[in-house]
Amino acid sequence: MLRIFLKKKNEILRKIFFNKTTLKFFNHKYTSYYIKNDYNHLSKICQKYIANKGYNISQLKNSNFKLEFFQNYSDYYFEIFHQNRDNIRNVLELGIGSVDKDNQYNMNMLGKKYKPGASLRVWRDYFKKAKIHGADIDKKTLFKEKRIATTYVDQSDTKSISKMFKKFKVKRFDIIIDDGCHRFDETIIFFNCAIKRLSNNGLYIIEDIVPSQRKKFLKFFKSLKFQVKLINFYRPKNNILSNCLITIRKN
Numbered sequence: 136m137l138r139i140f141l142k143k144k145n146e147i148l149r150k151i152f153f154n155k156t157t158l159k160f161f162n163h164k165y166t167s168y169y170i171k172n173d174y175n176h177l178s179k180i181c182q183k184y185i186a187n188k189g190y191n192i193s194q195l196k197n198s199n200f201k202l203e204f205f206q207n208y209s210d211y212y213f214e215i216f217h218q219n220r221d222n223i224r225n226v227l228e229l230g231i232g233s234v235d236k237d238n239q240y241n242m243n244m245l246g247k248k249y250k251p252g253a254s255l256r257v258w259r260d261y262f263k264k265a266k267i268h269g270a271d272i273d274k275k276t277l278f279k280e281k282r283i284a285t286t287y288v289d290q291s292d293t294k295s296i297s298k299m300f301k302k303f304k305v306k307r308f309d310i311i312i313d314d315g316c317h318r319f320d321e322t323i324i325f326f327n328c329a330i331k332r333l334s335n336n337g338l339y340i341i342e343d344i345v346p347s348q349r350k351k352f353l354k355f356f357k358s359l360k361f362q363v364k365l366i367n368f369y370r371p372k373n374n375i376l377s378n379c380l381i382t383i384r385k386n
């Protein structure tokens with residue numbers, strides 16, 4: 136009883152402080168409410184490849200499904216990409232998905248069926264006319280498949296990032312997603328190099344903004360002349376603190 140009460144109390148406090156601190160830096164907001172169903176095309180592809188950017192309600196019936204490792208991003212991505220998806224030509228995602236047990240950022244919590252490259256395959260199936268580029272520090276994740284190219288990168292090292300771009304031979308990307316180590320310093324190093332490679336109408340996304348780093352991100356992006364949004368996700372059961380992302384547009 137006491138535990139339930141404390142949990143609820145923490146949830147309410149977190150909500151209040153989230154709003155308060157966020158509005159100190161980003162002073163406008165809009166709220167969007169929706170009913171999640173099983174008909175979102177992008178969530179279906181996430182389910183197929185066990186990519187934790189999305190899930191379907193029917194997956195919750197499976198007792199092995201661990202909602203706490205999944206985000207609601209595909210519901211939002213579907214909304215912003217769907218109409219334009221056949222115009223997307225080049226996508227870059229940092230973080231292919233290591234399954235090395237010694238890698239601090241491995242995806243083994245998703246079970247044995249998870250394969251490195253899950254989200255790259257999601258993008259390949261969703262953006263039918265795009266080439267998908269993936270990069271990771273774990274060389275064991277690298278692979279080549281139809282419309283998917285991958286290479287090594289260390290996101291904390293600007294030289295390594297330049298090499299990655301040279302290897303991909305793409306001038307401008309329509310979408311760049313950072314699903315790498317999610318630490319502030321490394322995320323900004325990668326952002327400062329990669330933003331130059333985003334097309335003028337492109338979208339840059341930084342996933343999994345955790346509360347402990349949120350303030351630093353807000354402070355950093357507040358000073359830049361870009362269109363920046365913090366998108367916070369909610370669900371009634373098992374919501375997680377990292378269910379939050381930042382999107383950046385040049386104009």
Ligand SMILES: C[S@@+](CC[C@H](N)C(=O)[O-])C[C@H]1O[C@@H](n2cnc3c(N)ncnc32)[C@H](O)[C@@H]1O
Nearest residue numbers: 230231232233240253254272289290314315316
């Ligand atoms: C969350 S996983 C990516 C999951 C994948 N995007 C998916 O959805 O299937 C994060 C990845 O970031 C990689 N990573 C961690 N530190 C890195 C660094 N310094 N440079 C590049 N990649 C890094 C890890 O090896 C890991 O594969």
